[in-house]
Amino acid sequence: xxxxxxxxxxxxxxxxxxxxxxxxxxxxxxxxxxxxxxxxxxxxxxxxxxxxxxxxxxxxxxxxxxxxxxxxxxxxxxxxxxxxxxxxxxxxxxxxxxxxxxxxxxxxxxxxxxxxxxxxxxxxxxxxxxxxxxxxxxxxxxxxxxxxxxxxxxxxxxxxxxxxxxxxxxxxxxxxxxxxxxxxxxxxxx
Amino acid sequence: xxxxxxxxxxxxxxxxxxxxxxxxxxxxxxxxxxxxxxxxxxxxxxxxxxxxxxxxxxxxxxxxxxxxxxxxxxxxxxxxxxxxxxxxxxxxxxxxxxxxxxxxxxxxxxxxxxxxxxxxxxxxxxxxxxxxxxxxxxxxxxxxxxxxxxxxxxxxxxxxxxxxxxxxxxxxxxxxxxxxxxxxxxxxxxxxxxxxxxxxxxxxxxxxxxxxxxxxxxxxxxxxxxxxxxxxxxxxxxxxxx
Numbered sequence: 001x002x003x004x005x006x007x008x009x010x011x012x013x014x015x016x017x018x019x020x021x022x023x024x025x026x027x028x029x030x031x032x033x034x035x036x037x038x039x040x041x042x043x044x045x046x047x048x049x050x051x052x053x054x055x056x057x058x059x060x061x062x063x064x065x066x067x068x069x070x071x072x073x074x075x076x077x078x079x080x081x082x083x084x085x086x087x088x089x090x091x092x093x094x095x096x097x098x099x100x101x102x103x104x105x106x107x108x109x110x111x112x113x114x115x116x117x118x119x120x121x122x123x124x125x126x127x128x129x130x131x132x133x134x135x136x137x138x139x140x141x142x143x144x145x146x147x148x149x150x151x152x153x154x155x156x157x158x159x160x161x162x163x164x165x166x167x168x169x170x171x172x173x174x175x176x177x178x179x180x181x182x183x184x185x186x187x188x189x190x
Numbered sequence: 191x192x193x194x195x196x197x198x199x200x201x202x203x204x205x206x207x208x209x210x211x212x213x214x215x216x217x218x219x220x221x222x223x224x225x226x227x228x229x230x231x232x233x234x235x236x237x238x239x240x241x242x243x244x245x246x247x248x249x250x251x252x253x254x255x256x257x258x259x260x261x262x263x264x265x266x267x268x269x270x271x272x273x274x275x276x277x278x279x280x281x282x283x284x285x286x287x288x289x290x291x292x293x294x295x296x297x298x299x300x301x302x303x304x305x306x307x308x309x310x311x312x313x314x315x316x317x318x319x320x321x322x323x324x325x326x327x328x329x330x331x332x333x334x335x336x337x338x339x340x341x342x343x344x345x346x347x348x349x350x351x352x353x354x355x356x357x358x359x360x361x362x363x364x365x366x367x368x369x370x371x372x373x374x375x376x377x378x379x380x381x382x383x384x385x386x387x388x389x390x391x392x393x394x395x396x397x398x399x400x401x402x403x404x405x406x407x408x409x410x411x412x413x414x415x416x417x418x419x420x421x422x423x424x425x426x427x428x429x430x431x432x
Contacts, residue, residue: 015324017346017388017407055327055390055407083326124370 006167011085027060097151197381201342213315231268278302328405333426341414346391351383361396
């Protein structure tokens with residue numbers, strides 16, 4: 001419910017090849033303005049992450065972190081059926097959660113490869129792949145829940161600045177930031 | 191293996207193909223179109239009926255019931271009066287009843303299976319889709335032509351090309367996977383022209399039936415690709431299938 005409240009829809013009037021680059025600039029703009037609201041010298045860290053390699057999986061994230069245990073991510077994700085529009089969500093995040101996720105992925109891959117190889121020797125390759133995928137997904141879901149719980153517990157102990165109310169307020173503030181507009185003279189970019 | 195210069199030299203100059211002013215109206219399917227629709231839906235209904243009968247025989251009541259329900263739905267679909275058809279404004283081929291054209295579906299976009307052109311239902315008529323339509327993600331589908339050539343122009347914006355890219359596609363057969371076999375189909379398209387500002391405006395797709403298609407961001411460039419390959423007498427790979 002909070003996630004719904006800490007989100008809004010924005011975007012452009014019509015499809016254009018320029019829109020993805022404008023969403024990318026929008027992410028930079030959000031990062032810049034959040035930098036004024038949450039200055040680095042007071043311990044905040046802002047980072048923009050752009051996933052632009054695959055056109056169908058484009059996503060721009062602005063991470064706003066305070067210490068190890070609290071923070072938020074502003075996620076700009078084009079809506080699948082109308083990619084010239086995007087949903088902007090402000091989700092809870094923390095540096096600890098990010099580090100645990102990275103570590104979990106790194107530590108999970110080798111055992112999954114071993115499981116796949118072991119299964120490939122005992123059953124058909126297709127079954128081995130399906131079973132490994134199922135194990136991987138279940139392991140991933142369980143791991144995500146545990147990591148989120150741990151990160152939330154640490155946030156509760158050490159102070160969670162970005163609680164649901166703050167995230168809703170942040171989403172309202174971001175909604176007021178103007179969306180970059182395409183200039184007529186500028187050539188279209190990807 | 192073709193060199194970069196050979197690939198660059200194989201690009202073909204092409205004008206934008208013309209867009210007809212013609213519009214067509216919706217109509218109820220009659221004659222051959224209706225018979226074909228009934229035969230197709232009836233055939234699928236018969237298949238589900240056989241499956242349902244077999245499942246009931248072996249006392250799988252739930253799965254048998256689901257199959258029986260699907261049989262009834264297909265029969266209802268076969269003889270339903272809800273279907274509408276229209277002629278393609280480009281080539282006059284008939285859009286199949288399952289294309290989803292209906293008087294209340296304003297803005298519905300359909301693609302002709304014969305000429306691969308896109309049309310839109312608006313203002314009570316089926317008319318050619320705006321040829322300059324753009325999509326941020328590749329969504330306009332075209333066939334892949336045997337020994338096909340690319341139009342000379344960036345496939346996103348039509349500007350003079352400055353580099354040639356390639357796209358790859360891979361598909362794992364789910365049917366084979368269910369039987370424990372890993373069956374991977376892969377494909378590659380080379381020499382795709384782009385300007386400095388664009389990339390990833392075309393994707394190669396392989397579906398579960400091993401049909402290969404191209405998906406485009408720019409309808410204008412897709413139409414140029416179709417026009418230039420038709421003009422050179424190239425044939426789409428496989429049957430007309432989109």
